[in-house]
Amino acid sequence: MLLYPDLTLSCFRKYSIYGANVVEWTSILKLSHQWSFPEIKALAVRELERLTIDAVSKIVIYHLYAIDRSLLIQSYMTLCMREEPISLEEGKELGLETSLMLARAREACRGPKTNNGFRSPTVSVQGA
Numbered sequence: 001m002l003l004y005p006d007l008t009l010s011c012f013r014k015y016s017i018y019g020a021n022v023v024e025w026t027s028i029l030k031l032s033h034q035w036s037f038p039e040i041k042a043l044a045v046r047e048l049e050r051l052t053i054d055a056v057s058k059i060v061i062y063h064l065y066a067i068d069r070s071l072l073i074q075s076y077m078t079l080c081m082r083e084e085p086i087s088l089e090e091g092k093e094l095g096l097e098t099s100l101m102l103a104r105a106r107e108a109c110r111g112p113k114t115n116n117g118f119r120s121p122t123v124s125v126q127g128a
Contacts, residue, residue: 018047020047021051022048022051022053022057025044025047025048025051026044026048026061028040028043028044029041029044029045029048029061029065029067030065032044033065033066041065045067045071048061049071055074055075055076055078055079056075056079056090056093056094057093058072058075059072059075059076059079059094059098060093060094063095063098076102076105079102079106080102080105080106080109081109085103085106086099086102086103086106
Protein backbone atom coordinates (compact mmCIF):
# COMPACT_ATOMS: atom_id res chain seq x y z
CA MET A 1 0.00 0.00 0.00
CA LEU A 2 1.35 3.39 -0.97
CA LEU A 3 1.70 6.01 1.68
CA TYR A 4 0.82 8.79 -0.81
CA PRO A 5 -1.12 7.24 -3.71
CA ASP A 6 -1.51 10.59 -5.50
CA LEU A 7 2.24 11.01 -5.93
CA THR A 8 3.75 9.51 -9.04
CA LEU A 9 7.34 9.23 -10.19
CA SER A 10 6.69 12.09 -12.64
CA CYS A 11 6.16 14.43 -9.67
CA PHE A 12 9.71 13.84 -8.55
CA ARG A 13 11.22 14.17 -12.02
CA LYS A 14 9.87 17.71 -12.16
CA TYR A 15 12.51 18.74 -9.62
CA SER A 16 15.45 16.74 -10.91
CA ILE A 17 18.75 18.60 -10.75
CA TYR A 18 19.84 16.96 -13.99
CA GLY A 19 17.41 19.00 -16.01
CA ALA A 20 18.47 22.19 -14.29
CA ASN A 21 19.35 25.30 -16.28
CA VAL A 22 22.15 27.84 -15.74
CA VAL A 23 20.17 29.83 -13.17
CA GLU A 24 19.36 26.73 -11.13
CA TRP A 25 22.93 25.38 -11.24
CA THR A 26 24.23 28.81 -10.29
CA SER A 27 21.92 28.76 -7.25
CA ILE A 28 23.26 25.32 -6.31
CA LEU A 29 26.79 26.63 -6.79
CA LYS A 30 26.09 29.67 -4.61
CA LEU A 31 24.73 27.60 -1.74
CA SER A 32 27.46 24.97 -1.96
CA HIS A 33 30.08 27.73 -1.91
CA GLN A 34 28.37 29.54 0.97
CA TRP A 35 28.00 26.37 3.07
CA SER A 36 31.39 24.87 2.08
CA PHE A 37 30.10 21.71 0.39
CA PRO A 38 33.01 20.96 -1.99
CA GLU A 39 31.45 17.87 -3.59
CA ILE A 40 28.22 19.69 -4.42
CA LYS A 41 30.25 22.66 -5.66
CA ALA A 42 32.24 20.35 -7.95
CA LEU A 43 28.98 18.83 -9.23
CA ALA A 44 27.55 22.28 -9.97
CA VAL A 45 30.71 23.28 -11.85
CA ARG A 46 30.67 20.04 -13.90
CA GLU A 47 27.05 20.65 -14.84
CA LEU A 48 27.64 24.34 -15.65
CA GLU A 49 30.53 23.29 -17.90
CA ARG A 50 28.05 21.22 -19.94
CA LEU A 51 25.74 24.18 -20.52
CA THR A 52 26.11 27.08 -22.91
CA ILE A 53 26.83 30.26 -20.96
CA ASP A 54 27.83 33.57 -22.53
CA ALA A 55 31.43 34.56 -21.79
CA VAL A 56 30.68 37.52 -19.52
CA SER A 57 28.16 35.63 -17.38
CA LYS A 58 30.47 32.65 -17.02
CA ILE A 59 33.37 34.87 -15.92
CA VAL A 60 31.18 36.69 -13.39
CA ILE A 61 29.78 33.45 -11.93
CA TYR A 62 33.15 31.70 -11.71
CA HIS A 63 34.87 34.71 -10.14
CA LEU A 64 32.06 35.22 -7.63
CA TYR A 65 32.19 31.63 -6.36
CA ALA A 66 35.98 31.14 -6.55
CA ILE A 67 36.00 28.56 -9.35
CA ASP A 68 39.29 27.56 -10.99
CA ARG A 69 40.02 30.34 -13.47
CA SER A 70 41.69 27.95 -15.89
CA LEU A 71 38.13 26.90 -16.78
CA LEU A 72 37.62 30.45 -18.09
CA ILE A 73 40.36 30.48 -20.72
CA GLN A 74 37.88 30.03 -23.59
CA SER A 75 35.63 32.79 -22.20
CA TYR A 76 38.58 35.17 -21.83
CA MET A 77 39.69 34.35 -25.38
CA THR A 78 36.17 34.92 -26.73
CA LEU A 79 36.10 38.43 -25.28
CA CYS A 80 39.65 39.19 -26.44
CA MET A 81 39.21 37.94 -29.99
CA ARG A 82 35.77 39.32 -30.86
CA GLU A 83 35.53 42.45 -32.98
CA GLU A 84 33.50 44.65 -30.63
CA PRO A 85 35.11 45.90 -27.41
CA ILE A 86 33.77 45.18 -23.95
CA SER A 87 30.63 47.28 -23.53
CA LEU A 88 29.94 49.55 -20.57
CA GLU A 89 27.31 47.12 -19.25
CA GLU A 90 29.68 44.16 -19.61
CA GLY A 91 32.39 46.16 -17.85
CA LYS A 92 30.06 46.88 -14.95
CA GLU A 93 29.23 43.17 -14.65
CA LEU A 94 32.86 42.07 -14.87
CA GLY A 95 34.17 44.66 -12.45
CA LEU A 96 37.02 47.12 -12.88
CA GLU A 97 39.98 44.76 -12.45
CA THR A 98 38.71 42.05 -14.81
CA SER A 99 37.57 44.60 -17.40
CA LEU A 100 40.95 46.32 -17.41
CA MET A 101 42.85 43.03 -17.65
CA LEU A 102 40.66 41.94 -20.58
CA ALA A 103 41.14 45.33 -22.26
CA ARG A 104 44.89 44.94 -21.85
CA ALA A 105 44.78 41.43 -23.32
CA ARG A 106 42.65 42.68 -26.24
CA GLU A 107 45.23 45.39 -26.97
CA ALA A 108 48.03 42.85 -26.87
CA CYS A 109 46.10 40.57 -29.26
CA ARG A 110 45.62 43.45 -31.66
CA GLY A 111 49.13 44.84 -31.09
CA PRO A 112 52.00 45.03 -33.57
CA LYS A 113 52.80 41.99 -35.62
CA THR A 114 55.81 39.86 -34.80
CA ASN A 115 58.80 39.35 -37.13
CA ASN A 116 56.99 36.66 -39.10
CA GLY A 117 54.02 38.97 -39.76
CA PHE A 118 51.58 37.30 -37.38
CA ARG A 119 50.24 38.28 -34.00
CA SER A 120 50.87 35.88 -31.16
CA PRO A 121 47.87 33.53 -30.68
CA THR A 122 48.35 33.56 -26.91
CA VAL A 123 48.92 36.49 -24.65
CA SER A 124 50.36 36.41 -21.16
CA VAL A 125 48.77 39.04 -18.95
CA GLN A 126 50.33 39.38 -15.51
CA GLY A 127 47.93 39.33 -12.56
CA ALA A 128 45.03 37.62 -14.34
